[in-house]
Amino acid sequence: MLEHLFNPESISVVGASSDPRKIGHAVLENLVLQGYGGRIYPVNPASSEIMGLKCYPSLEAIPSRVDLAVITLPAKQSVDLLEQCVKKKIPYAVIVAGGFSEAGEEGRVLETRLREIIKGTGTRVIGPNTVGVLFPYTGVNTALTPHDRLFFPEKGEVGFISQSGALGLLVMDSITEYRMGISGFINIGNRADIAETDSLRLFEADPNTKSIVMYLESVSDGEQFFKTVKEVNRKKPVIILKTGRSLESTRAAASHTGAMASNDRVFSGIMRQAGITRAYDETELLDFGKALAYQRPPPGKRVAVITTAGGVGVLTTDLLTSPDNHGRLEMASFNDEETREMRKFVLPFASVANPIDLTADGSTEAYGKILDVLVRSDSVDAIIAYALPQTPKINMDIVGTLKLAASSKPVVAGAIGNRLSKVMLGELEAARIPAFPSVSRTVGAMKVLCEYGEYLRRHRND
Amino acid sequence: MTDSGTEPQKVMVEKQAKDLLSNHGISVPRSVLSKDLPASIRLKFPVVLKVSDERILHKTDVGGVILNIGTQEALEREFISMKSRFPDSEYLIEEMLPSGIEYIIGVTRDRDFGQVIMLGSGGIFTELYGDVTFRKIPIFKEDAEEMITGIASGRFCQGFRGKKVDCNALADLLIKISALLESGSYPIESMDLNPVIALEKGVVVADAKIILRGKS
The missing domain is CATH 3.30.1490.20 (ATP-grasp fold, A domain)
Known part of the structure; x- marks a missing residue:
């Protein structure tokens, strides 16, 4: 089932066009340029060949099996075409067009018809009103934006489910800046068939996915969603950005409790109950997805901080120990033996109390020796490490050093700056060490990592 | 959105509501x-x-x-x-109950998630600070404990300004309410236990309003 969507043998683009202004052109081009390796069947009765591919007059005319149909026609025609998908036993259809339930009564009727057509059949629909799916591992890319307008992420471990297509595409374009990848993207759109719960199950089953991030504006079936997300979150951490937080309970409630039950209060409590990590903006969403995909949750909340810039360490301490949306953590303290050993590798005026500041004199080698002490320490559950290449003794070898430490203890890294820091962040990304270009983002990622660990420990038995 | 208003509802009188709670092992005043x-x-x-x-x-x-x-x-x-x-x-x-720390415990119906249980700091602070937390029914011991640590008045568990309350009893009360709803023995649509008085030993429901589904 998963296979036909994530790794289809063949894809048909219905409404494919050689006119660059048409959506059917962008979708076909994205498939070709993303390097999709399966067979592509453009369908358009008015053409015989598009982008060097043989074009078919209809789905029926395609001589072999189709795993995924991308329908780029207007709403009404898309629904008519869905009947042919069912007849040809196509497992998945992406319906791009808007003009369904989001657009009034006529659209609602059309969406109901769409559901009736596929009811009890082997065809599942993504959308309508969707930019579709992106699976970098197989080159499946049904996005409707022209390929020269944005970047698409490379192969990664974060599965991305979004109710909004545009926000999804923009966020994916953003994360390419530091070479972050994804395992897949599903824009559920109007979710006439495949909704957030099904999408969670798909990524749960996908072996490349290690964490799942979701952008939601509402939930379609709360009871089912709670059950599913709680279950999936135990195997693969789920992070949710949910909008509509300012909506208050709109009806006069009969009880005091009812009056207090705003949508966001109830949603927050229930997500806490399911152990879900909440993100409060699109940056946090992908930051937390990355942290939880690349590192295992620490066994406790005692964090060691290592830096070559004093102010960065002090600010980290402040943010780490003050409560916010993502809780608060503790600064680890070191015993005399650990302190003595770390002293050997730093200048006399450097600090080896937490936060450890090697100062501008700190070298990659000294950094490695101190990390080694932290990795062996019984009083350290996790490490925040700043890889700051602006001083001469810190070089790119620090990535290997951090990778070694991360094989024993969870590490979250920060690299602040532009020129060399961007290179550093790219290298850390390639090494799958979650790394961020600011102190607050670094600390935020560590907080959710620890919170997730604590949830798993506390709720072992329910 | 809560308290679905479409079904007919019936308010239990206080004595009846408290007897129901008492029959389920919950302390109410004599x-x-x-x-x-x-x-x-x-x-x-x-x-x-x-x-x-x-x-x-x-x-x-x-x-x-x-x-x-x-x-x-x-x-x-x-x-x-x-x-x-x-x-x-x-x-x-x-x-009349001795004075203690006031909490509010309630049940309401959420449009998306079904029946939810609420714990809040009592009195005017419930509304002033929105110091409340919700969970979907049923809840377990860990959930009840996290509800208590999730509100400001949860700090009275460790003692604050010379006042300390029995948070095991408070957690126990939350679990009992959840179990009462989960059992489905009564068609309870919503409830307000307000205030719940938490003492150094034990918690007592000082006032209870329970609304049942069904004709009035």
């Missing part, structure tokens, strides 16, 4: 329900006198609650006065 003043009551003074009438939802607002009545004579006086104001009702006499 009480007597009567149309006329009994010659002697087997309750400890001071007591509280409340009008008991399903037509009156907000007793305090209409002067239907008299607190801290110290003697039988005072009770007689207040009873006559109350009866003149609400002639066709019944009257509940309850032992």
Whole structure:
């Protein structure tokens, strides 16, 4: 089932066009340029060949099996075409067009018809009103934006489910800046068939996915969603950005409790109950997805901080120990033996109390020796490490050093700056060490990592 | 969005609601329900006198609650006065609870997630600071504990400014309410236990409003 969507043998683009202004052109081009390796069947009765591919007059005319149909026609025609998908036993259809339930009564009727057509059949629909799916591992890319307008992420471990297509595409374009990848993207759109719960199950089953991030504006079936997300979150951490937080309970409630039950209060409590990590903006969403995909949750909340810039360490301490949306953590303290050993590798005026500041004199080698002490320490559950290449003794070898430490203890890294820091962040990304270009983002990622660990420990038995 | 208003609902009178809670192992004040003043009551003074009438939802607002009545004579006086104001009702006499920390516990129905349970800091702070937390029913021990640590008044568990409360009992009460709803033995649509008085040992439900599904 998963296979036909994530790794289809063949894809048909219905409404494919050689006119660059048409959506059917962008979708076909994205498939070709993303390097999709399966067979592509453009369908358009008015053409015989598009982008060097043989074009078919209809789905029926395609001589072999189709795993995924991308329908780029207007709403009404898309629904008519869905009947042919069912007849040809196509497992998945992406319906791009808007003009369904989001657009009034006529659209609602059309969406109901769409559901009736596929009811009890082997065809599942993504959308309508969707930019579709992106699976970098197989080159499946049904996005409707022209390929020269944005970047698409490379192969990664974060599965991305979004109710909004545009926000999804923009966020994916953003994360390419530091070479972050994804395992897949599903824009559920109007979710006439495949909704957030099904999408969670798909990524749960996908072996490349290690964490799942979701952008939601509402939930379609709360009871089912709670059950599913709680279950999936135990195997693969789920992070949710949910909008509509300012909506208050709109009806006069009969009880005091009812009056207090705003949508966001109830949603927050229930997500806490399911152990879900909440993100409060699109940056946090992908930051937390990355942290939880690349590192295992620490066994406790005692964090060691290592830096070559004093102010960065002090600010980290402040943010780490003050409560916010993502809780608060503790600064680890070191015993005399650990302190003595770390002293050997730093200048006399450097600090080896937490936060450890090697100062501008700190070298990659000294950094490695101190990390080694932290990795062996019984009083350290996790490490925040700043890889700051602006001083001469810190070089790119620090990535290997951090990778070694991360094989024993969870590490979250920060690299602040532009020129060399961007290179550093790219290298850390390639090494799958979650790394961020600011102190607050670094600390935020560590907080959710620890919170997730604590949830798993506390709720072992329910 | 909560409290689906489409179904007909029935309000339980306070005595009935508290008996229901008491039958499920939840502490409520000792009480007597009567149309006329009994010659002697087997309750400890001071007591509280409340009008008991399903037509009156907000007793305090209409002067239907008299607190801290110290003697039988005072009770007689207040009873006559109350009866003149609400002639066709019944009257509940309850032992007055010692002061403690006030919480609110409630149940309501969420449009998306079904029945949810709420814990909040009591009194005006519930609304002023929105210091409440919700969970979907059923809840487990860990959930109940996290609800308590999730509100500001949860700090009284460790003791704060010389006041300490029995948070095991509070967690236990949350779990009992969840279990009562989960069992489905009563068609409870929503409830407000407000206030719940938490003491150094034990918690007591001082006032209870329960709304049932079904015809009134």
